[in-house]
Amino acid sequence: MSQSNPQLNLDNQICFRLYSASRQVTRLYQPLLKEVGLTYPQYIVLLILWEQDGQLVKEIGERAELNSNTLTPLLKRLAERGLVTRSKNPDDERQTFIHLTQAGKTLEQSCACIPAQMMAKAGLSMEQIQLLKQSLDVLMAQGQR
Amino acid sequence: MSQSNPQLNLDNQICFRLYSASRQVTRLYQPLLKEVGLTYPQYIVLLILWEQDGQLVKEIGERAELNSNTLTPLLKRLAERGLVTRSKNPDDERQTFIHLTQAGKTLEQSCACIPAQMMAKAGLSMEQIQLLKQSLDVLMAQGQR
DNA sequence: CATGATTTAATCGTGTGCGATTTAATTTAG
């Protein structure tokens, strides 16, 4: 427990907790997502499309805070699985529209129970959830490129 | 903003905030870590070694919540850069000891200023930090395999 | 003391993340 530089102590590093907690949450989701055959980032992208179908790669990227170098391969995998379609915008061929297929839309029903199950797994009270949200929002507000 | 299933709304998903915030923090670290030529996970591993030099891969893994399939390549990169050494434990040749080199020890001084700079960047009050820590600790307490 | 179980790292394969660059299409300026 003794250490030369207390500033560097891992237990004091909020960053490490955040990094661990984020991966922990992904792990908690895994058994639920495995049933529908999705990875966690794929699930995030589908959440975005279930909110609003027919978005551009760029729009999905802004929502998920991911760039095309991550999204393009991910979306191609979703397309291969028949959950979305990728089509050029005829009015601006630089853009690619992502649309849900019927299978992609249907999958939303299968995922409807996930949030409630996750809330139970996370073991946080509503109050704690609210506090956590607030803190994370402050963090996210920094460095809005 | 309207949506069929409010349960799935991304804004309500604490998971998404956590996932975004974690990557946001990594991005905030990057300019600082770039100066010392480290990635964020490499920095985490060095923090662990600066706390206690000469640990087994397994021990580092327990601290960082990472397995050998992630750690082995990462540690090999740190070894190639001359920051650590990897050596078999002669008393139990299944185990590999990781020791800091002089360069690895010296690097701690160069990193001493990072936490304070990060605190400033994060823009959280001490109170918010404490609340965030508590919430994350509750999350981490779930599913201790 | 021999053999099966366990432990520890390493390895393999897949899927992110992300900096950097490329390509193609569109917009802007001169």
Place this chain on the structure above:
DNA sequence: CTAAATTAAATCGCACACGATTAAATCATG
């Protein structure tokens, strides 16, 4: 109207994460 600048997506390269397996060493049990 055309060349330069900008934009959107794709591509490339590298470094994680992690499930699954493998290989080697040690332990446990009969």
